[in-house]
Amino acid sequence: MGRRPLIAGNWKMHMTPTETEAFCEAFVGMIGDGAADVLLIPPFPSLDRARSALDGSSVSLGAQDIHPEPSGAFTGAVSGAMLRDVGCAYVLVGHSERRHLFGDDDAMVNRKLHAVLAAGLKPILCVGEVLEERKAGSTEDVVSSQLDRGLADVGPEAFEQITIAYEPVWAIGTGETATPEQAQETIAAIRSWIAEHFGEAHASSVRILYGGSVKPGNAAELLAQPDIDGALVGGASLDPEAFAQIVAACG
Ligand code: PGA
Numbered sequence: 001m002g003r004r005p006l007i008a009g010n011w012k013m014h015m016t017p018t019e020t021e022a023f024c025e026a027f028v029g030m031i032g033d034g035a036a037d038v039l040l041i042p043p044f045p046s047l048d049r050a051r052s053a054l055d056g057s058s059v060s061l062g063a064q065d066i067h068p069e070p071s072g073a074f075t076g077a078v079s080g081a082m083l084r085d086v087g088c089a090y091v092l093v094g095h096s097e098r099r100h101l102f103g104d105d106d107a108m109v110n111r112k113l114h115a116v117l118a119a120g121l122k123p124i125l126c127v128g129e130v131l132e133e134r135k136a137g138s139t140e141d142v143v144s145s146q147l148d149r150g151l152a153d154v155g156p157e158a159f160e161q162i163t164i165a166y167e168p169v170w171a172i173g174t175g176e177t178a179t180p181e182q183a184q185e186t187i188a189a190i191r192s193w194i195a196e197h198f199g200e201a202h203a204s205s206v207r208i209l210y211g212g213s214v215k216p217g218n219a220a221e222l223l224a225q226p227d228i229d230g231a232l233v234g235g236a237s238l239d240p241e242a243f244a245q246i247v248a249a250c251g
Helices: 017-028 044-054 080-085 096-101 106-118 131-135 139-150 180-198 200-205 216-223 240-248
Strands: 006-010 037-041 060-063 090-093 122-127 163-166 208-211 230-233
Touching: 006 208, 006 240, 017 044, 017 240, 037 090, 044 060, 080 106, 090 106, 106 122, 106 139, 122 139, 131 139, 139 180, 163 180, 180 200, 180 208, 180 216, 216 230, 216 240, 230 240
Parallel strands: 006 037, 006 230, 037 060, 060 090, 090 122, 122 163, 163 208, 208 230
Antiparallel strands: none
16 A cells, blocks of 8 residues: 555653764664654654754654643643754654653643644654453454544544554553554554544555564564554664664565
């Protein structure tokens, strides 16, 4: 279907600006003009340094969060215009750490997603079930409800800007990866949900990533699944060599 893979590294609260610069200098030399789009998502203070260090490379930059309002008295918050100006192209919304540690509910995720679109940036909407939900057999219901609420009031034209990341919460940072079959099954269900709500054309062009303990050793078999269009990588994206190996797994 011609979907180009996207490999994204979510650094979470790791990497000072100085460490970011060293990473980027090493990393750009390790990836060729390969078969994948590559995206780094450093913490806010490291974005500007990353942008300079990545200058002239094909690696894109993303942010880990956004405030839903365009500006105002919101101490500690960061707007879409700021992220765009510093060189971001993408913004994560609905990451499970934001949902579970910072209280972002589906309504907030939806507001943030609209703020990303309003700033001319591309949202990566993260969805995924916790272990009890998987054990109870409700994975698809949980994910459908997160999609339904997270994508409320998004029109089909805006949908073109959107990437989805399926990240089972029990696989994030735990070393326990979903099997390629489990990841494929849920991502195929997400694609069917999109076909139902946004039409077949969008369902076949949208990129849907898998995230949760992706490593050099398991990336190739995950990425070989027909509906998995890339990876959202946490821990393994902090090491330039490991992250370059995951990029290389796209072929
Ligand atoms: P992990 O994190 O690769 O360390 O499991 C993935 C994520 O949180 O996006």
